[in-house]
């Protein structure tokens with residue numbers, strides 16, 4: 056029993072060490088030559104444009120559901136007209152960033168792990184190294200950059216479409232005046248909320264991409280191993296997003312409010 | 313400083329001469345966790361010669377090749393490649409050594425998101441500053457040499473097994489390395505396709521003076537490569553013919569078993585070996 060715990064501790068320490076090592080190598084790769092521009096552009100397109108549909112759908116329905124639910128609660132206080140304020144605050148500060156990040160984990164976290172994992176088990180990573188290419192620069196750096204910079208863009212889009220979905224419900228189900236809905240949003244929105252909502256996705260994008268690359272690169276055990284790596288990447292990525300959401304929230308509250 | 317440069321100068325000169333050792337394994341050991349793969353392996357590859365590594369699957373043949381390229385680090389022992397201590401170099405330092413190494417991986421390891429052209433020219437396109445037109449010409453030349461010119465625009469998934477192997481060879485030779493490492497380049501191919509792949513290895517060795525390490529467990533191909541040679545006829549045509557006795561001796565066989573070399577010698581010695589394990593391998 057004790058040896059089991061010891062082995063588990065050792066394995067997780069090793070895993071953490073490898074993860075830190077990979078992220079620092081990626082960090083170094085961002086600022087030093089050579090760059091693989093073509094791969095960077097391709098990843099921005101894949102991760103950014105490729106995730107637009109899921110993010111739009113998730114944002115729209117979340118905003119709408121949020122408005123419906125808030126409507127019920129607010130009615131108890133006779134405060135139905137401020138539904139816009141509630142939708143926008145929840146969407147921008149919390150749900151937009153987190154849901155977008157979770158959708159991204161499902162879509163690109165799994166994709167990255169599967170792609171890199173299958174390159175590992177078919178020796179393509181070794182082939183890259185044998186041909187003089189550093190896989191971190193060629194594969195990891197473009198994906199991490201795309202994650203860091205596309206997650207905020209997608210989050211803003213999700214926020215906006217969510218608020219729009221909330222408006223549809225507010226206007227047609229809750230019968231709140233449109234002007235009232237929009238003005239309660241602008242009035243109730245603090246600059247701190249915007250900063251909170253904008254800084255989170257940078258962290259999430261980084262976390263999702265680095266975890267997926269790390270898990271992918273450590274794939275072993277043939278094709279079956281690729282499946283496991285893909286699952287692990289989604290599970291670990293989702294947990295990491297939610298956990299880091301908590302910590303980032305605490306830090307930002309301490310700093311800004 | 314001065315002394316250092318004199319030393320490297322001599323090392324370079326030695327490596328340029330015929331008979332120079334281009335790959336040296338000196339008491340190399342490697343284990344994965346508690347599974348010992350290479351117990352004590354030593355051999356030397358001479359410039360322009362062929363080293364055939366035989367052994368059952370799981371005997372550590374691929375592992376040995378990966379150590380040469382620096383993809384795996386030996387636990388103990390010394391590995392020299394072109395006068396450089398591969399076992400001590402950092403990943404960055406290894407990149408220079410790899411410029412002179414062409415590796416053909418066991419399953420080809422072609423990049424499946426790239427076309428045949430991009431695969432073959434990968435190193436030249438991505439890691440050199442050569443003009444694109446020159447690279448395109450070199451890629452076409454190499455694919456012509458290997459007989460796959462018409463497949464240049466295809467994806468690897470559209471190729472047959474034999475074609476994929478040959479593209480892998482083309483990718484490894486495109487940047488003109490002086491050492492080629494073939495990991496079971498003919499395994500699983502029909503005899504006719506296997507022979508065309510063998511002929512490519514022979515041509516590279518005899519016409520371009522490439523040193524080769526050939527890993528296989530197909531003896532037929534091992535003997536074929538060892539006992540044939542390529543000659544350019546007066547009209548420029550290349551023929552693969554029976555090797556002279558002298559040429560045959562430039563191909564050396566080693567057999568791995570349980571992490572040790574249990575046989576070392578030329579084709580004749582292998583054929584006449586009395587060792588029961590080798591006899592069972594031969595039959």
Ligand SMILES: Nc1ncnc2c1ncn2[C@@H]1O[C@H](COP(=O)(O)OP(=O)(O)O)[C@@H](O)[C@H]1O
Nearest residue numbers: 344347349367368369370371372373374375376
């Ligand atoms: N990355 C690895 N991790 C753990 N074991 C490995 C690894 N690579 C190879 N092995 C083991 O090392 C042994 C030798 O493998 P390999 O060199 O591929 O053999 P061969 O090419 O001769 O068939 C095998 O038993 C294999 O399972």
Ligand SMILES: [Mg+2]
Nearest residue numbers: 373374375418
């Ligand atoms: Mg092998």
